[in-house]
Amino acid sequence: MQLIERAFHHEREQLRQCGLKITTQRLIILKELMNHADHPTVHMIHEAVKKELPAVSVDTVYRTLLSFSEAGLCTVLDGMGEARRFDPKRTVHHHFICNNCGKIVDFACTEFDNLQLPSVFKKGFTVENKSVRLSGLCPDCNK
Amino acid sequence: MQLIERAFHHEREQLRQCGLKITTQRLIILKELMNHADHPTVHMIHEAVKKELPAVSVDTVYRTLLSFSEAGLCTVLDGMGEARRFDPKRTVHHHFICNNCGKIVDFACTEFDNLQLPSVFKKGFTVENKSVRLSGLCPDCNK
DNA sequence: TTATTAAATAGGAATTATTCTTATTTGTCA
DNA sequence: TGACAAATAAGAATAATTCCTATTTAATAA
Incomplete structure (x- = not known):
């Protein structure tokens, strides 16, 4: 030692x-x-x-x-390590994930949908999906 | 039948x-x-x-x-189902995940960082984290 | 309609990620 | 230094995901 x-x-x-x-x-x-x-x-x-x-x-x-x-020394990438989740909704939307109960809430955010991708991704990359992920506590778990 | x-x-x-x-x-x-x-x-x-x-x-x-x-009949929430990943970087940033090799690339996006949260989350929710997740193919896998 | 063939399935084993249990060890703080 | 709560090792348990193999089935051409 x-x-x-x-x-x-x-x-x-x-x-x-x-x-x-x-x-x-x-x-x-x-x-x-x-x-x-x-x-x-x-x-x-x-x-x-x-x-x-x-x-x-x-x-x-x-x-x-x-x-x-x-x-707070590091972060965990949200959602990873959890069971896979499938989403039948086909309109563009984003997700809030409750860190306590795991519930997922959909929401729309057109301002975000309209944002340009950073220029890094213009060359070489193929961006197939683009989404916002919020996490925190849902109203039920907020007590 | x-x-x-x-x-x-x-x-x-x-x-x-x-x-x-x-x-x-x-x-x-x-x-x-x-x-x-x-x-x-x-x-x-x-x-x-x-x-x-x-x-x-x-x-x-x-x-x-x-x-x-x-x-295309449904989607899978990105990243879920994979092993947990830790991130030592402490400045605000977002992630691109390669659907083929799993590599994760960091990027910044201040326009996004400055967006207001949808009003749904103003009441009841506690939003602890807010991030953009891109997925697709990285340059290496794009061949 | 029927025979052919590739694709899909059941069942269970194997793998991998994550969590739990218990006995033991080790910091912290008075 | 001593007591005690917290941290650890080891391995078992659980859960998610993938793989293997023999069997079944849908699509299709004759």
């Missing part, structure tokens, strides 16, 4: 500011997360962390990443 | 227009899907379909719903 003691100043400070207990696992997971600009999955982070901490469990990586996101 | 023979005119026509083979399973799954305004999961549709066709398999419901979405 000597190495851990001396290094990880920045990670240590981040955890402290969030009121999270400072553990070896968290320091390393946080460092790996920050190294990944590619929207890593739990599996990717777990693999990376195992190189420094071979006995770390998937569950710990999972729990830790989720608490990081609750603490 | 008498009942099936006589009814399901509309469903039959929809399948035909999409060039999908007409099977009892598909007719019933399509009817159930159209009855669900609540963004059903495979499990929800499977449960509903089993009442009319007790021996239907999950796999059939799965395959069928996915072919419906390929045929």
Whole structure:
């Protein structure tokens, strides 16, 4: 643990500011997360962390990443990790997803529909779908 | 099969227009899907379909719903059903997801960031997150 | 109408993601 | 330093998704 003691100043400070207990696992997971600009999955982070901490469990990586996101150290891409949902409605619309009960509410937003795509996507990409996703708490869960 | 023979005119026509083979399973799954305004999961549709066709398999419901979405009869909410992805970037940004390789590309869109939320969400809801999600093919997969 | 053939299906196994349980270990704080 | 709540490992449990194989069925041509 000597190495851990001396290094990880920045990670240590981040955890402290969030009121999270400072553990070896968290320091390393946080460092790996920050190294990944590619929207890593739990599996990717777990693999990376195992190189420094071979006995770390998937569950710990999972729990830790989720608490990081609750603490605001990272975000989770909305909706991913949930069961697939199908939508029979064929008119253009967007979705609000309740973070508590999972309910999905449709809404329209023509101002958005009319926005131009950023120019990055003009070359090379084929954009097949374009939608707004809101998340938060629905009225029922807001009590 | 008498009942099936006589009814399901509309469903039959929809399948035909999409060039999908007409099977009892598909007719019933399509009817159930159209009855669900609540963004059903495979499990929800499977449960509903089993009442009319007790021996239907999950796999059939799965395959069928996915072919419906390929045929344009419905859509799948982007990203759902995939492994959870974490994002260490803390500035406001949005995502493009490649439907083929799953790669996620970040982009900024201030015009969108400045849009007002639809008034529906002013009362009762707490909107914690607001993002644009694009999907399609990335340059690498576009060949 | 019937035979042919490719596509669709059932059933269950396999895979993958996620969550839970329990016993043990470790920070934190008084 | 000691007590205690929180965090962890390990593996089991659950849930979502995909795959495999033998069988059935719809579409179509004769």
